[in-house]
Amino acid sequence: MRKLSFIAAGIVFTAGLLGAAPAFAATTRSFNMQTVAWASKDNPAQKRVVAKFGEVYGFTPGTIVVDQGDHVVLHIRNLEGGGDDGHTLTIPGYGINQSLPPLSTETVSFTADKAGVFPFHCEFHQPWMSGELVVLPTR
Template identity: 30%
Template structure:
């Protein structure tokens, strides 16, 4: 090794000591894991990857003495809601949950929370055509289901525990 190479090698070692290389390796690994997890979380329940950010819908499952068990809208998010569910209907009897409208190809994230302060019953949410099924949520539990509206039509969402809990999803 000539003198010049020796100095270069020393300089190199100073600039990139082993510990830094190890740290860089760790950081790159963590970065790769984050990217992988991110991509995986973009996969919706019916197997499509999102091409655009999901639209968020917040639904509450609750019990009211006048309307019984029902879904109501917690916040409209960016999805269009044609009616506001319980409370919009006057009188008593079962009420329909908010009607959700979506353009085909968009991804929907439905956030369901059980706010059944009246009965503390379990609730779930299903849309068979899009393979959407939450678990049975206990009082104050919540779950988000995400799916891509990849076919047009009018679809029912419902709670399998309470037949009167239904609502419509329109994809056009």
């Protein structure tokens, strides 16, 4: 009986702590992203790959997962330095279309207010330079 009342007191105490915390505290989630040149004409060792597939770029990480309501900050580096090596980070579902000039670092920030899976891509290198923003619903 004494053990039960101790457990009950613990539950009441824990419930009190949960009740004191705000239900949906805004969290800032920051990600460092980079462009990746899987096959570039600037790399002589990849000449045969480029001849067969063309230049192939990507984003890393290719999947960003956040919770609905989070403040999302993306720092994106374009690691390609050629004059024609511009990229974009385009997330149509969130109205984002950020230019990424060669050898630049750009920051994109937004509030992930819509839950779902939102594809992103580069306007210049389709279909391979792409990924997904996953916004988990809060309930």
